[in-house]
Amino acid sequence: MAEVRGTRPALIATLARRIMAFALLAMVVQVVIVFADYYFDDVELGSLIVERETVALAAGLHDEDGVLRFDLPEAAIAYRLDPATHIARIRADDGNTIFSNCEDRCILHLLPEQVDPPDMWSRLLSYGKPLSVAGGRAVTVGDERVSIEIAVIDRTETAMWRAIGHEFVDHLAIPMSLQLALVLGGALVSTVMALRPLKEAARQAERIDPLDPEKRIETAGLPREIAELGEAVNRALARIGGLMREQKLFTTAVAHEIRTPLAMLKLELGTIDHPHARRMEADIDDLARFVGQITALGRLEATGRSAFAPLDPAQLVRNVATSIGPFVYDRGHTIGLAEDEGGQVFRGDRALIEDALVNLVTNAVTHTPAGTAILLRAGPGREIAVEDDAGLMRVPASAIGADATGARPDNRLGIGLEIVRRIAMLHGGRLIFDVDPGRRTTARIVFGEPSPSPSSGGEAG
Structure with a gap:
């Protein structure tokens, strides 16, 4: 957007130059006509x-x-x-x-x-x-x-040229200058007033949230030509939204259909007493988790903000610690709650945020050795965090302490963290990693007000 503003001339400047050029041309023609009329x-x-x-x-x-x-x-x-x-x-x-x-x-x-x-x-x-x-x-x-x-x-001929010059100044130059100033000023003011609705429509388009499929450009009260442009953009957004929804439904349906064959395959492998069968079961578990994440991603992208409700971060971390505890302990890790640091109530979708916490805990369990202690923390403010004492997360130096866009652990394409990041974006927040190598890794979700354009990658909240 800034590049467009910097490289393309403004419409007002273009109009001003053209009005000035035609006005000067008119003045030259009029000077020639008046001179010929007087001189001859x-x-x-x-x-x-x-x-x-x-x-x-x-x-x-x-x-x-x-x-x-x-x-x-x-x-x-x-x-x-x-x-x-x-x-x-x-x-x-x-x-x-x-x-x-x-x-x-x-x-x-x-x-x-x-x-x-x-x-x-x-x-x-x-x-x-x-x-x-x-x-x-x-x-x-x-x-x-x-x-x-x-x-x-x-x-x-001095007196003659003095008389002609006097006529030009009094009856041509001064009136034409006033007329040029009034016409140019009126044209520029009219153009500015006419472009205001177009600028407002552009600002609305800039604020369209890709995570809010119902957002459209408001065309009520706009001039007909600008309203037609806004309606055309709205129709294009509707078509794009329809294609995206169909793609999400197809991906989610495929992932859902794969679950049953995977479950049957795992049952069949359970009847085979061989080390290779156990390794295949572990691979199937990873694949099932991957399919579950694809399904969760489809559910996330179909979620709007209209169903947001007030949430207590302390209650969220307690619920997740209770539900995922058996999974953590079965893999030789421990899980607990850190001291409440003054978490503040915020608006959001409970199921999605709990999914985000589950993904962070699962990521910590998967990529740390047995015996790692995992803590869930609420606060300070509108923040929740998952912390482990292994410090093995590999994050680019530029991402430490900043929005975790682009940060990837060594899991399958980092889709779990991508789900967490999108959940944070949907809630106007961001996912931040703080890493102390060999000692501690902290994944924080800092919530804020829903941002106008999460796809821009800037920090919100």
Whole structure:
């Protein structure tokens, strides 16, 4: 799961990149269209130049004690530096001139002084590029109307490009940037909200417990497309669960059917008085025990957690010591109960846990010499343990004091310990070995709350 997160790009990042790419493409196309529209329309472009230049000059007007004053702004410095190509005249409503840089030349390009100028006017002085234009507009300063007239004979096209750039910034760049931010932000927020149910479904799938065959992804309330995916996963889980159940039933049935022939074979061997017959009886006992373990494993895998009940660990170890005692003593070992170390009640299946203890005791008896003392202990906490004083268990160094996944004694494929480990996993716990070579081996089952994914191999509880 972590590898998938680290190597694959997030959907949100992919969407953001694509939205940004298409938005930039749209901006480029729009810039080209707007540029072509303005650049090849001389009349409209002339009006833009007049508007831009008169706005720059209007910034220098101010009212001082009822008297209009004008200071040439920095943005209109060309009207001082190059009056031959940048002509300007500013008149008050009563006809008085507030500013002029053209003197007698004004009459060549601007309106006659006797004419009351309109609020906005413009005309081309020439056609084609470079563009020359004259025009004016009326502005209000305080309570007084002021007429600003200009003429631009733009040999370098500076005024034209300044006007086009102003239009791009005011009417294209800023609106498109805001639109891009809103569209991108809205798309990302919408994507995050739309992916929340999918992430929840993924978390549910991650928490599916292989030991709980009834666990499914909850699809109620999910969007239709995500719900269809969840239902498809549920159907796949149901099919897999059905196949596993059939396989378990077949294995258990085969193991059960083998029991009767083994019992009959042992009875027949009992009538033969020969050392080879005794050795064969021992082999048959081992095989019968192996078949019994397969049957127990099938029963374990068919068990759910719905039947769990509160269990007292002290009572569990007493019951097992009593029931398996004759088997232990017949093989020259001893069994007893260690001092109660404060075992705590936990929830579980009594029959399965007793089977686990029986397997641990049987394992200790089988792999230790005669005379070995075996102790069963309850506690501390939610823990039970089987201890022997032989210390012959061979466990990898990495497994000592940790979850016993992979630990195997020298029995038949370690199926007994595998059953114990699975019983512990079903109860949200783990099987741990503590080995002091030549002195002591302790197999502990530490119980906890049922873990969400026992197959992950991590410690639970």
